[in-house]
Amino acid sequence: MKLSTKGRYGLRAMLDLAMHSEDENVSINSISERQNISENYLEQLIAKLKKAELVNSTRGAQGGYSLAKPMEEISVGDILRALEGDLNPVDCALINGNSQCSDMDCCVTKSVWKKISDSINDVVDKITLRELCNDSKELEAKNIKTNSGCKL
Amino acid sequence: MKLSTKGRYGLRAMLDLAMHSEDENVSINSISERQNISENYLEQLIAKLKKAELVNSTRGAQGGYSLAKPMEEISVGDILRALEGDLNPVDCALINGNSQCSDMDCCVTKSVWKKISDSINDVVDKITLRELCNDSKELEAKNIKTNSGCKL
């Protein structure tokens, strides 16, 4: 029941992007250095974020990435689902929104999985990148170095 | 971000135990047959549940397992944590209750992980085995066969 590095690194990368892409494109290389994440691996994570239309890319020299939408329109849920797939604790048609599940009536435990799933999605959908970005700026203002080697 | 079969099978096993252990001990073999879970594997799951003092065991002939506490005192959270370890989405000292985390102030994303963690634990701690058992009995009364081959 753990988030993989995809989700963890990916959220940090998006936050980094949010913090630095206001005036110019941000290269993978620069995120990689600031966040201490392997360049090649980060590339793959950002590819997923691009596919989910959360970031834009510009190829060529002086190219890089930027947010595809305003920060307030990107939720942590959007980011995590793009990277991890759905956030449901079990793969189940009912929970994944398909009411045609043939076992719908017979699985008592499914109600449990659905409640967990709903609560996770509720939480992450309510947090926007804007909020995290503000938190981060606040810490910076206090001269606290953010993400000093911590990989979470 | 998935629950493993440990948690899924284990919860079903506990529910099965709750449903059948009121008058007598329940053998691994009988749970295994009803729930369609490998006997040897189930053994390992129940060992964890025993270690967490959620079930009692009696060795020898006519032996088997029973709940160590009344159903209303066993939460789904107790069961899942016994089987899966903590339910936190990341391993992090702060989230695991150790306020000595050296990165406490510098990780913006940690607030996200903590919120997810809290919401999961809240949900599963509020559901008791008694409730699931009642749900299950209700379905039985309606002559709906429970858990017909569904492994969730």
Add this chain to the structure above:
DNA sequence: TTAAATCCTAGTAATCTAGTGGGAATAGGG
């Protein structure tokens, strides 16, 4: 033209999952 960048695909070591297998210890019933 060159260098900086994204884009794309394949490989891989290490770890984890979901089991399997077998045997020792225990206890109730005949």
Add this chain to the structure above:
DNA sequence: CCCTATTCCCACTAGATTACTAGGATTTAA
């Protein structure tokens, strides 16, 4: 006392997944 049903315990493993690494093709600003 013996048999059988049962828990208990430990070692092994095929297959999947994770977290990368490697390298080359493509694009574009200067």
